Amino acid sequence: MMWIIQLIICIYFVCIAVRMVHLQSYASNAEVFYTTNKTEFIKHISDSVPTLLYEKHCQLPKIDFQINQVQSKSELISLSNYGEADSSLFLYKDKNLSFKTELIQLDKFYDSKILLPPQTSITVIQGKHTTSIQKNTYNYMFLETLDGYSVIYLIHPKYKDELDNYKEIGNQVILQPKTKLFIPSNWYYIQEINDKVIQKHNDIDDMFMFVPNFIKKYITIV
Numbered sequence: 001m002m003w004i005i006q007l008i009i010c011i012y013f014v015c016i017a018v019r020m021v022h023l024q025s026y027a028s029n030a031e032v033f034y035t036t037n038k039t040e041f042i043k044h045i046s047d048s049v050p051t052l053l054y055e056k057h058c059q060l061p062k063i064d065f066q067i068n069q070v071q072s073k074s075e076l077i078s079l080s081n082y083g084e085a086d087s088s089l090f091l092y093k094d095k096n097l098s099f100k101t102e103l104i105q106l107d108k109f110y111d112s113k114i115l116l117p118p119q120t121s122i123t124v125i126q127g128k129h130t131t132s133i134q135k136n137t138y139n140y141m142f143l144e145t146l147d148g149y150s151v152i153y154l155i156h157p158k159y160k161d162e163l164d165n166y167k168e169i170g171n172q173v174i175l176q177p178k179t180k181l182f183i184p185s186n187w188y189y190i191q192e193i194n195d196k197v198i199q200k201h202n203d204i205d206d207m208f209m210f211v212p213n214f215i216k217k218y219i220t221i222v
Helices: 001-022 039-044 163-167 210-221
Strands: 033-035 051-054 068-071 073-080 089-094 120-127 140-148 149-157 171-175 179-184 188-193 196-204
Touching: 033 039, 039 051, 039 179, 073 089, 073 163, 140 149, 171 179
Parallel strands: 033 051
Antiparallel strands: 051 179, 068 073, 089 120, 120 196, 140 179, 140 196, 149 171, 149 188
């Protein structure tokens, strides 16, 4: 009985290794695709091409922070000042905030059978701010803008040794309300905000990549 369990564990870790190698085979094209068509959006996601979808008729959720407060880094931050002039606020990826938007149709992806439910979080940034350079380690990452504007630079993995020159090597994309951006696995990105922005993150792992990503998060926290 024990050898069966050991065999299953061994096969599982082999599958993790194979999956990680597969996700490294990113598209050679470093350009961003723009569309207003959901079918084209899904197609380019399947091809691992960074894609921006603009949904003109999308109904944005109502945003009201007047009575909301959240705990962040042991400091109580009030969101009631969001949108006011001369108000400084930075809140990064808080899972206590939630805005209902249209769900991503995971069944349209070729690997839908092994995908886990999306990890959803909200980013609220107010005031002039440039984020640090981030890397997408998930199978799929979607960044949906609910309010405000920002500029994001998407950087192909082949430029990983030149990230300091992100404005020269990156694809500059303007994010505005009603846009949904797909960032392929292993791509880097950095955002610049001049005023304010609210964004919804949907990060999706599969049943294999969940393990290495969980370990990375644990090591970072520790």
